[in-house]
Each structure stands twice: as C-alpha cells, then as structure tokens.
Amino acid sequence: MLTNYLKIAWRTLRKQRGFAFINIFGLAIGLACCLLIMLYVLDELSYDRYNAHADRIYRVQSDIKFGSNDMHFATTADPLGPTLKKDYPQVEQFVRLHQRGNWLVKKAGEATNIRENDITFADSTVFDVFTLPFVAGDPKRALTEPNTVVISESAAKRHFGNQNALGQTLVFANKENYKVTGIMRDMPQNSHFRSDFFVTMLSDNYPWGQWLSNNHHTYIRLRQGSDPTAFSQNFDAVVEKYVGPQLLQMTGSTMEQFRKANNQMKFWLIPITDIHLHSKQQVELAPNGDIQYVYIFSAVALFILIIACINFMNLATARSSSRAREVGVRKVMGSERQQLVSQFMTESVLTTILAMGLALVIVAVALPGFNSIAAKAISLSQLMSPTLLPLLIILPIIVGLLAGSYPAFFLSSFQPIAVLKGRTNTSFRTVSLRSGLVVFQFMMSVVLIVGTIIVYRQLTYIQTTSLGFNRDHILTVNDLYSMGKQGEAFKQEVLHLPGVVSGSLSGYLPTPSDRNSTVFFPEGQTNLNKGISVQNWGVDYDYVKTLGIQVVSGRGFSQTFGSDSSGILLNEAAVKILGFSQPIGKHVWRFDDAEGKIRKTYTIIGVVKNFHFESLRRNIGALSLVLDANPGAASFRVSSTNLPGLMQQIESTWKQLAPGQPFSYKFMDDSFDEMYRAEQRIGTIALTFAALAILIACLGLFGLAAFMAEQRTKEIGVRKVLGASVPSLIGLLSKDFLKLVIIAILIASPLAWYAMNQWLSDFAYKIDIEWWMFALAGAVAIGIALLTVSFQSVKAALMNPVKSLRSE
Known part of the structure; x- marks a missing residue:
C-alpha cells in the first residue's frame, strides 16, 4: 500500500511541476534557515563543554560596592585560588590566569618578531583543570619552573616551521627568554577564552598577596558530589578572615565599618559552561555571547519553519478545486477517507523529504557566508553529530505530517456527489483559518522588519553619536x-x-x-x-x-x-x-x-x-x-x-x-x-532572516491569492459582463489581503516594541523607539503583500468572462 501511495504522490508532483516547485522551494528555505540557526544555537550552547570535568569547573567572580562605585568583575584577588585549595577540601584543584594580551615574540637567534595576541600567564595546574591535550611534553611539569612556556601547534608552526619546537627558546619583548616545555593542540573555537601561549605564573612580575586587588581570573574544580551553592556560603568567611586584616592595615577600617558604610565585597561562582552566554562581568578574557540572542534566534527558527508549513497548507488548499473531482472519483470507486488521508499525507511527507534534500544543498552553499557573518567555524559535518542526525531524519517527517494534516483532512472531507457536480463549499469568506495563518505569517514578518530597523538605527546612533572626543583620523x-x-x-x-x-x-x-x-x-x-x-x-x-x-x-x-x-x-x-x-x-x-x-x-x-x-x-x-x-x-x-x-x-x-x-x-x-562587532553581526543575520521570512510569507500569500482567484472566477466573469473595469476588480480582489496585513501590523507592533525595548535595555545610551519605525515596517509589509497579490489579481481580472462562465 505504501509503495502505491508513493507512486501516486510522485506522479502528482511531476504532473503539477510549478505547484510542486513553489511548495518544495518554500519548505526548503524554511528548513535551511532552521538548520542554520540550529547549528548556530548548538555552537553557542557548546562553549567550554570540551573540558572533561566541565560540570565541576567554576570561575570565581567578584561584586564590589565601594562608595558610589558598583563594580562587577570576572577577576578576583590573586591569593584566593591557593587559599580555597588550602582551606576547603571541596576544592580539588585551582588555576589562575593573568592575561598578558599582545607581545612581540621571536625565535632565539632571529631578528624579526611576530606580534602574538593571545598570551596568558597561568599556574602549572592549568592543564589539570582544563582539558588541553599535549602533542609534545609533560603537562604535569611543563610550567613548574620559571621562564617556561607552553605553545599551541599553530604557534609552533609560525615560529619553528617543521622543526621540533620542544626545548627551543622564544624571546618575548626582545629581552625575556622562555623555554618551550610543551606543545598543546590549538584550543577549540567554542571556548570562552583562547590562548596560544601559556607562560608560567612564576615569571609574572606581580606584587603577590593583594587581597584588595582584582587582577586574576580564578577557576576551581570541585570534588565529585560537592554542592556549589553550599560551598559558596564559605566566601563570607574568606572575606572576613583574609580581606579584613589587609583592609584594616591599609585604611584603618574594619570589615564591619566597611559594611556599615554601605560597602560590600562578595565572591560567587559561575559554572564554566555558563560564562559565554550568561556572564556580563567586567574584565572578561574575551567578548562573550548573550543568551538572549540564543532565545531570539531559536524563536526565529521556529517561526520561519511555521511560516513555511503555513505556506504548504495554503498552497495545498488553493489547489483544492483541481483535486476535488479526483477525491470524488476515488470515493465513488470505494476509497475510504482514511486511505485518502494517508495518500495526501504521503504526498506531504515526500514533498518535505525532497525539500530537506534541497535545504541541505542550500545549507552547504550558505554555510561559509553564514560563518563569516556570525564569526563562527561551523562545519557541515556537525549535522551528522549524535545530537542533530536523529533530528535531521525525524524533522522532515514531523514537518510533513504537521504541514500536510490540514490539507489532507480538508481534501478528504469532500462529498463525492457535491464535488462531481462542481460544488466544494469552500468560498473565500469561509477560509477564516487560512486567513488567520496569513495574519500570523505577516505578524512575524513585521516583527522581524521592526527589529532589523531598530538594530540598525542603534548601530548608526553608536557610530555617529558624540563621544566627547574626536576619533576621526x-x-x-x-x-x-x-x-x-x-x-x-x-x-x-x-x-x-x-x-x-x-x-x-x-x-x-x-x-x-x-x-x-x-x-x-x-x-x-x-x-x-x-x-x-x-x-x-x-x-x-x-x-x-x-x-x-x-x-x-x-x-x-x-x-x-x-x-x-x-x-x-x-x-x-x-x-x-x-x-x-x-x-x-x-x-x-x-x-x-x-x-x-x-x-x-x-x-x-x-x-x-x-x-x-x-x-x-x-x-x-x-x-x-x-x-x-x-x-x-x-x-x-x-x-x-x-x-x-x-x-x-x-x-x-x-x-x-x-x-x-x-x-x-x-x-x-x-x-x-570592534566593540560593537557582535551587534553588527546580529543586525546582518536579523536582516537576512527577515528577508527570507518575508519571501516565504509571500509564497504563502501567492497561494492564498491563487485560491481566492480560483474560487471567485465566475463572480469575476459576471462582474465583467456587467461592466466592471479591470482596476476595480484588482481593488476588489486585493482589499481582503490588505485587511489581513493591517491586522498583522496591529498585532505585531506591541510585540516588536516589547522585544526591542528589552534588547535596548543592555545599552546605557540608546535610541528612542519611534512611531515611524512601525509605520515603515507596515508600509514595507503592505507593499510586498500588494506586489505579491497583484499578479494573481491582474491575471483573474483580465480573464475572458466567456471562458470563466462556460466552466459552469
């Protein structure tokens, strides 16, 4: 039976090539957008999970209120890590990082330096806390002596070519010699910090023991079974025991007096896997992502997929009249409704599978450009990961069943006597569900258009606002x-x-x-x-x-x-x-x-x-x-x-x-x-997906326009016979869609205002959300809708009335 369904489905798609192409192309665009966004979201959520003990690694962060200053640092005092390891058995290991940043580096004996950007002072325990595999050297001893350094494979290639870098000497800043004691694999891209050079902390010229300074990133690994929330309660005792005496020595004030003056010093833990998306502290090792963009793009992926499914429904029902007689004949020949539903669902799933194949091609072509825009290094092979591969197989089936369910039950419900007489009882005024779907499509499109306008306005404001100094030239x-x-x-x-x-x-x-x-x-x-x-x-x-x-x-x-x-x-x-x-x-x-x-x-x-x-x-x-x-x-x-x-x-x-x-x-x-590169990327991505969402919505509108024109063919013929002009008929056929788009704009505007107001709240200096932004988005949506509908409207209005009336 399934084989027969597939044969009939394939023949139907081949017979209606234009209809099939629009359907498959619309679904493919939606699925491709969904896959690209899924790759982006999964990459964002994967940060720092490469560490073998990622579930037990935490960074200690500090919140300090001092006088009128309220500071939130990703750094802590330098003695904190060793103190926690010494005083608390729950701490299995610690490591401190002190970012050096840029340095000129050259191979000993060479005259020319290379400017290296990722240099970090680190305790010798860095390779015990983080999972950074070595290709040469002993990670347990690599940084245990002064003037030693561990470099990445890329750095070894830059400075030593094909020579063995282990044991060689690098010169930093033209004066300091460091022995290469280890070569590690390049750090993964999905890490909240990157470093090509780990220099031993023993060579960091730093005044150690300063509990009132915050210059080191401190990470701890808790023992298996330790409760991080319970452990965090020890920080008050640490502040009292160690910070208090130094505060008294320097200022003559006790911790009690410090707190009575409405000041505070607080340490807290953040899981390493949360840093990239959830930490907004000062002095981060590298710019972080933002969890709100993960939520936004996840929602966009879902909405684009829903829009594509809506298109499928509208296009399928728009062809209802052409298939009504087929349904009638099948029922007269003994087909049951369940069999007809199965037939139409098979067609839907087959269409979606073909769309998924095209979507994979689109993803393969678009991925390099997407990586460039999003500053990612996502590979197509990640679609074959254990997380995505099952979804890749199941997704077209689920989408096919969901998108095809309404058309299947709608078409299979036709009564054979009525449809064989040419009556399907599907006038345009009864298609409230399809109208609601179109409203939803354009509602989401307007939200995306408004979001894109506001993002670009904010970026323009940032680039043109007076900064109080002249940065030009x-x-x-x-x-x-x-x-x-x-x-x-x-x-x-x-x-x-x-x-x-x-x-x-x-x-x-x-x-x-x-x-x-x-x-x-x-x-x-x-x-x-x-x-x-x-x-x-x-x-x-x-x-x-x-x-x-x-x-x-x-x-x-x-x-x-x-x-x-x-x-x-x-x-x-x-x-x-x-x-x-x-x-x-x-x-x-x-x-x-x-x-x-x-x-x-x-x-x-x-x-x-x-x-x-x-x-x-x-x-x-x-x-x-x-x-x-x-x-x-x-x-x-x-x-x-x-x-x-x-x-x-x-x-x-x-x-x-x-x-x-x-x-x-x-x-x-x-x-x-560079400070706003993330917002620029988000703006470009938002603009791209907004354009694609509008394109898919237009395909759906095209389908609904075709349905309307098909249902009102005889009405148009009668009106033309009675003297109606072509412009009046075009207006008649377009006004219904204009109503739907206006309803979509009215619903979308408060939603877009709320969402973008939340996004702008991250900026201390920002634009005002003005009425013209919604008016512009609405005008764009209306213009696009009218252009889409006009093709079918003009075609229907120009039809020979004799031909349309003869079809009775």
Missing part, C-alpha cells in the same frame, strides 16, 4: 615598547611628516586597550565611603590635544609647569562623585604601594568633559589622567589627502628606529567599531 601604532627608549624620537620624526597634525604616547585609549583602576580619596579623608574607584591613565603632554578632549575647567598638562608631574585631570563624572563644586586646586590621594604605607597626593589642575572611554552599554565612569610614561602605543592625528603615501612614510620611520619589529597599526574608528 587618529592612527594608533602599537608595540612602541619594542623601540626601547626610541619612542619619543619616533613620535618627533612622525610629527615632522606632512599631514600629521599632532601625536601622543600612551597605551591608554578610549577603545579596547590597557586599563588601570585605582582608588582616590579627597585630601584629609580616610573614610572608605569617600573613596572612589577611578580609571587612572598615564598619558603625556599632548594626549588631550591629540584626541580632541575638551577641558571645561582649569587647564591641561603643559611643559611650562614643572609641578604638573603631581598634577591630575579628572573628568566631570569623577568630580561629581567626589562632590567638589570648585575642584581646581583641590587635592586627592591614593595608596602608591601594595602594603598601604606610601601615599601619593595629586593637585587637580583641570577638569575634562565626560567622554566615552568604554562601550555605550555602560554609563560614563570616573576617569583620571596623570603624567606617566606609558609607551604602549603612539597615536597621531592625521589630515593627509595621500593617506597610503603617509602610511608608507610612517612605516619607513618605524623600520629605521625599530629594525626587525613588525609595524602594527589601526585607525581608532576601526578599534571603536
């Missing part, structure tokens, strides 16, 4: 430390080039770069509630001028004032928190050593206008600028009409002063855009 040259003492000479040489307006030496920039926070107190104050946490940047005399930062009170740094070495510039936010009405000439101080014995006092010489030095997701915080040599980078404001020629001159100057060192640069505009 600023060139940043990296790794200035590789020149040694030649940094100032390089700056002066470049300043003499035509087209260079000004220049500054500082690694602290209002883009992703170095950060340094400290606590300042007003002069005469030791009350902890009066201290403020401030970003403290070391800059030179020309920093404010080069970046176009506005001084609103006092003055900037000047070489004519010898006392500026103890001067300080504060931004408006810092002055407000300190409570100074007349800040110029006032003094602030901070601890200048780890033990809290030395204090350094600064005189406020100027106040700069607030400018955004972090993402627009955050409010502008307190910032201070002090004179301090920090030759991490050189920034130049340029105004050359021949930028390529100027770049060649700057590179030539670099090579003269730093032979063998790579010339690495970036324009500040590009660095700024």
